[in-house]
Amino acid sequence: MQKRSEETRAKIMSVALEMFARQGYDATSVADICREAGVSKGAFYHHFPTKQDIFLALLRGWLSDLDAQLDALLQGADSVPKGLVSVAGATRGVLKAAEGRQLFLMEFWVQASRHPEVWEAAIAPYRHYQQMFANVIQRGIDAGVIQPVDADTAGRTIVALALGLLLQAWFDPEGAAWDKTAVQSMLMLMRGLEKKTL
Amino acid sequence: MQKRSEETRAKIMSVALEMFARQGYDATSVADICREAGVSKGAFYHHFPTKQDIFLALLRGWLSDLDAQLDALLQGADSVPKGLVSVAGATRGVLKAAEGRQLFLMEFWVQASRHPEVWEAAIAPYRHYQQMFANVIQRGIDAGVIQPVDADTAGRTIVALALGLLLQAWFDPEGAAWDKTAVQSMLMLMRGLEKKTL
Amino acid sequence: MQKRSEETRAKIMSVALEMFARQGYDATSVADICREAGVSKGAFYHHFPTKQDIFLALLRGWLSDLDAQLDALLQGADSVPKGLVSVAGATRGVLKAAEGRQLFLMEFWVQASRHPEVWEAAIAPYRHYQQMFANVIQRGIDAGVIQPVDADTAGRTIVALALGLLLQAWFDPEGAAWDKTAVQSMLMLMRGLEKKTL
Amino acid sequence: MQKRSEETRAKIMSVALEMFARQGYDATSVADICREAGVSKGAFYHHFPTKQDIFLALLRGWLSDLDAQLDALLQGADSVPKGLVSVAGATRGVLKAAEGRQLFLMEFWVQASRHPEVWEAAIAPYRHYQQMFANVIQRGIDAGVIQPVDADTAGRTIVALALGLLLQAWFDPEGAAWDKTAVQSMLMLMRGLEKKTL
DNA sequence: ACCTGCGGGACGCCCCGTTAGT
DNA sequence: ACTAACGGGGCGTCCCGCAGGT
Numbered sequence: 057m058q059k060r061s062e063e064t065r066a067k068i069m070s071v072a073l074e075m076f077a078r079q080g081y082d083a084t085s086v087a088d089i090c091r092e093a094g095v096s097k098g099a100f101y102h103h104f105p106t107k108q109d110i111f112l113a114l115l116r117g118w119l120s121d122l123d124a125q126l127d128a129l130l131q132g133a134d135s136v137p138k139g140l141v142s143v144a145g146a147t148r149g150v151l152k153a154a155e156g157r158q159l160f161l162m163e164f165w166v167q168a169s170r171h172p173e174v175w176e177a178a179i180a181p182y183r184h185y186q187q188m189f190a191n192v193i194q195r196g197i198d199a200g201v202i203q204p205v206d207a208d209t210a211g212r213t214i215v216a217l218a219l220g221l222l223l224q225a226w227f228d229p230e231g232a233a234w235d236k237t238a239v240q241s242m243l244m245l246m247r248g249l250e251k252k253t254l
Numbered sequence: 255m256q257k258r259s260e261e262t263r264a265k266i267m268s269v270a271l272e273m274f275a276r277q278g279y280d281a282t283s284v285a286d287i288c289r290e291a292g293v294s295k296g297a298f299y300h301h302f303p304t305k306q307d308i309f310l311a312l313l314r315g316w317l318s319d320l321d322a323q324l325d326a327l328l329q330g331a332d333s334v335p336k337g338l339v340s341v342a343g344a345t346r347g348v349l350k351a352a353e354g355r356q357l358f359l360m361e362f363w364v365q366a367s368r369h370p371e372v373w374e375a376a377i378a379p380y381r382h383y384q385q386m387f388a389n390v391i392q393r394g395i396d397a398g399v400i401q402p403v404d405a406d407t408a409g410r411t412i413v414a415l416a417l418g419l420l421l422q423a424w425f426d427p428e429g430a431a432w433d434k435t436a437v438q439s440m441l442m443l444m445r446g447l448e449k450k451t452l
Numbered sequence: 453m454q455k456r457s458e459e460t461r462a463k464i465m466s467v468a469l470e471m472f473a474r475q476g477y478d479a480t481s482v483a484d485i486c487r488e489a490g491v492s493k494g495a496f497y498h499h500f501p502t503k504q505d506i507f508l509a510l511l512r513g514w515l516s517d518l519d520a521q522l523d524a525l526l527q528g529a530d531s532v533p534k535g536l537v538s539v540a541g542a543t544r545g546v547l548k549a550a551e552g553r554q555l556f557l558m559e560f561w562v563q564a565s566r567h568p569e570v571w572e573a574a575i576a577p578y579r580h581y582q583q584m585f586a587n588v589i590q591r592g593i594d595a596g597v598i599q600p601v602d603a604d605t606a607g608r609t610i611v612a613l614a615l616g617l618l619l620q621a622w623f624d625p626e627g628a629a630w631d632k633t634a635v636q637s638m639l640m641l642m643r644g645l646e647k648k649t650l
Numbered sequence: 651m652q653k654r655s656e657e658t659r660a661k662i663m664s665v666a667l668e669m670f671a672r673q674g675y676d677a678t679s680v681a682d683i684c685r686e687a688g689v690s691k692g693a694f695y696h697h698f699p700t701k702q703d704i705f706l707a708l709l710r711g712w713l714s715d716l717d718a719q720l721d722a723l724l725q726g727a728d729s730v731p732k733g734l735v736s737v738a739g740a741t742r743g744v745l746k747a748a749e750g751r752q753l754f755l756m757e758f759w760v761q762a763s764r765h766p767e768v769w770e771a772a773i774a775p776y777r778h779y780q781q782m783f784a785n786v787i788q789r790g791i792d793a794g795v796i797q798p799v800d801a802d803t804a805g806r807t808i809v810a811l812a813l814g815l816l817l818q819a820w821f822d823p824e825g826a827a828w829d830k831t832a833v834q835s836m837l838m839l840m841r842g843l844e845k846k847t848l
Numbered sequence: 849a850c851c852t853g854c855g856g857g858a859c860g861c862c863c864c865g866t867t868a869g870t
Numbered sequence: 871a872c873t874a875a876c877g878g879g880g881c882g883t884c885c886c887g888c889a890g891g892t
Contacts, residue, residue: 060853060854060855060889061853061854061855064854064855079368080280080364080368082278082280082281083280083368085879085880085881086880086881086882087879087880087881095855095856096855096856096857097856097857097858097881097882097883098854098855098856098857098883098884098886099854099855099856100855101881101882101883102853102854102855103854105882106881106882107880107881107882159364159367162360162363162364162367163364165360165421165425166278166357166360166361166364168425169357169360169424169425170277170278170281175425178425179425179426182422182425182426183426183429203445205438205442206438208430209430209435209438209439210442212419212422212429212430212435212439213415213435213438213439213442213443215418215422216414216415216417216418216419216421216422216439217411217414217415217418218418219414219417219418219421219422220413220414220415220416220417220418220419220421221410221414221418223363223414223417223418223421224380224410224413224414224417226367227363227366227367227373227376227377227380228377228380228381231381231410232406232407232410237407237410237411240403240404240407240411241407241410241411241414243446244403244408244411244443244446244447245411245442245443245446246446247401247445247446247447248441248442248443248444248445248446248447249442249445249446259871262871283863283864283865284864284865284866285863285864285865293871293872294871294872294873295865295866295872295873296871296872296873296874297871297872299865299866299867300871300872304865304866305864305865305866457849457850457851460850460851475764476676476760476764478674478676478677479676479764481883481884481885482884482885482886483883483884483885491851491852492851492852492853493852493853493885493886494850494851494852494853494854494887494888495850495851495852497885497886497887498849498850498851498852499850501886502885502886503884503885503886555760555763558756558759558760558763559760561756561817561821562674562753562756562757562760564821565753565756565820565821566673566674566677571821574821575821575822578818578821578822579822579825599841601834601838602834604826605826605831605834605835605838606838608815608818608825608826608831608835609811609831609834609835609838609839611814611818612810612811612813612814612815612817612818612835613807613810613811613814614814615810615813615814615817615818616809616810616811616812616813616814616815616817617806617810617814619759619810619813619814619817620776620806620809620810620813622763623759623762623763623769623772623773623776624773624776624777627777627806628802628803628806633803633806633807636799636800636803636807637803637806637807637810639842640799640803640804640807640839640842640843641807641838641839641842642842643797643841643842643843644837644838644839644840644841644842644843645838645841645842654869654874654875655873655874655875658874658875679859679860679861680860680861680862681859681860681861689875689876690875690876690877690878691861691862691863691876691877691878692863692864692866692874692875692876692877692878693874693875693876693877695861695862695863696873696874696875696876697874699862700861700862701860701861701862
């Protein structure tokens with residue numbers, strides 16, 4: 057029956073995700089994953105031809121998850137370009153989506169820099185998000201509520217802020233209430249973008 | 255004479271830095287480093303007790319470099335809190351300082367998340383910079399040229415922006431003129447911080 | 453219906469034979485065979501209890517083929533002991549029979565040296581042929597056309613010559629026209645065996 | 651000191667030779683060799699980059715041994731082309747030289763058929779011997795003691811006989827007194843080559 | 849009866865970071 | 871400063887049972 061197979065595969069993936077996130081890709085051996093998942097190496101290599109392959113599979117899943125979440129979040133912002141705060145709120149979504157998987161994110165970047173296929177998988181969605189933000193901004197400009205800045209640059213700026221906060225939240229979790237900091241930061245930036253209405 | 259010894263050590267370090275940056279920490283073997291540096295493994299272990307140790311040594315050097323560069327840059331901003339643009343310019347310095355060593359930076363973060371000693375070495379300077387920016391902001395607030403925001407949060411925001419730009423510049427170098435983008439981004443943020451003089 | 457089954461079995465065997473011959477027994481995995489034959493591993497193990505077993509099955513078939521061919525060839529020689537050249541011609545048959553399967557032959561010997569069952573299967577026919585040649589020689593001696601040598605030794609000598617040529621032809625195919633060399637060689641030997649009629 | 655190193659290397663080689671000969675190349679794992687030799691895997695790979703490499707090293711040594719032995723043996727035959735029996739005796743040398751290493755010889759051929767480098771190492775000496783025998787024969791022809799046959803073919807025939815006997819002696823050791831059989835066989839052939847002095 | 853997918857472990861080769869002995 | 875040796879894994883693969891479907 058195929059149910060069993062699917063379960064095994066899922067188990068392996070979830071374990072692998074967690075271990076990659078906790079110990080990193082290189083430090084996690086296939087044997088580790090198998091032991092933790094309670095399967096044999098035979099089972100592992102039945103489902104994934106290579107250690108790299110499970111990483112890519114994980115990555116794919118993770119990106120599509122993120123995609124869904126962000127798309128949903130931006131629905132609201134999309135329709136209310138004047139309420140820039142909603143954009144600020146959206147960034148919280150980005151952080152949430154990455155919650156507890158930051159190390160995996162790092163690993164992913166590191167791998168991306170070395171393996172073209174991974175890079176491909178990484179760069180596309182990144183540009184996608186940047187574009188989404190740029191679109192929102194552009195609409196705001198057209199509507200006359202945002203300064204006439206370069207929308208692309210603004211998009212990149214928003215992404216940069218989100219990424220930077222993500223990173224800080226990761227390597228200094230106790231340093232601040234990152235949740236609130238995210239909102240505040242984004243507000244500061246938004247304030248710089250909105251048209252001064254006297 | 256110790257000259258020879260010093261040279262060997264330096265050679266090893268420079269090779270190691272480059273290889274870590276290009277291939278990553280785990281993917282770079284001690285043997286690789288030795289071959290490239292033209293020394294024996296014995297020589298390597300004569301100078302560094304452990305592979306980790308050379309990494310830390312490298313890290314220390316790198317951080318102190320960065321420190322010096324940033325301190326110099328912030329001298330100006332420090333004394334001219336009203337010219338917030340100078341702060342924007344300073345972020346360019348951060349990018350410059352990391353030029354071509356981003357992968358090493360990533361490795362460093364990854365390692366930091368796992369080894370307390372590394373984390374220690376990483377978190378301290380990070381907080382240092384954040385504090386510097388916060389100070390500049392605070393002075394601006396006191397002088398009445400900046401909105402009465404929370405200075406710490408503003409500091410974190412600036413650092414976040416810098417980090418985020420660094421990251422983007424790294425994994426999508428062709429995506430934009432990051433140099434200029436950095437300045438523009440910072441200006442947008444600054445605009446949100448400054449007091450509306452109207 | 454069993455037709456399907458028989459076909460599958462035959463397909464597996466033919467693929468296995470070719471792969472063993474080309475890559476050797478150890479270097480050919482069951483998975484390789486299955487992939488090439490277009491069947492699942494389950495199917496393989498349904499037909500053959502073990503990898504060794506398919507080898508033995510193949511071997512058995514191969515030997516009985518060889519047997520048939522040689523027996524046919526020696527019919528002639530048997531009845532014309534004075535025409536020693538026909539014996540020479542027979543050796544060509546040996547070479548022909550092994551055409552393109554030398555590596556399998558080698559594998560077979562190697563396996564034989566380690567597994568008694570295989571050895572059993574190998575040594576019997578070998579002695580059979582040697583005996584056939586010895587018989588022909590003995591008849592020649594009785595008929596007075598061949599020197600009074602030890603017939604067994606002569607038989608072994610003929611077999612040796614055939615084997616040696618086979619081997620050379622295998623690992624240095626371009627080295628000579630082995631076809632003709634075989635005949636010439638055998639003639640030289642025959643000349644040493646025949647009674648000097650002068 | 652380098653003495654230790656040399657000893658370790660020699661120990662590894664001798665153990666490997668024996669195990670390859672007894673169990674075959676594929677069936678002998680590096681771990682087996684190490685255990686038997688009482689060294690660590692690290693030591694093994696310090697001396698030999700690859701499992702294949704130790705095989706080649708062994709092969710090289712074996713061939714040069716054989717070379718030396720045969721050269722010495724053919725010295726006599728060389729100078730006494732009329733005493734063809736000495737050539738017959740020489741073949742005994744070939745058998746002696748291979749004593750107890752036949753399986754290694756087989757392995758070697760099997761490997762040769764798959765790895766060009768091995769084949770290279772194998773084919774050269776083989777042609778060398780064939781040539782030596784051919785030379786002896788040619789001299790005999792020139793001296794008028796041997797039939798005007800094609801010397802090359804005769805050389806190949808002698809080699810074939812030697813190989814064939816070697817093989818039979820290996821897979822049916824009890825079948826005959828191969829020592830004496832070798833001499834008898836060679837005499838039969840020689841008889842066919844020599845000029846009928848009548 | 850025939851065939852399939854899945855799973856199980858045991859190893860195989862290679863390499864890695866490191867310590868002893870000069 | 872350097873060569874030799876050391877173990878301990880790492881990844882990938884192999885040969886092979888079962889449970890299940892057709």
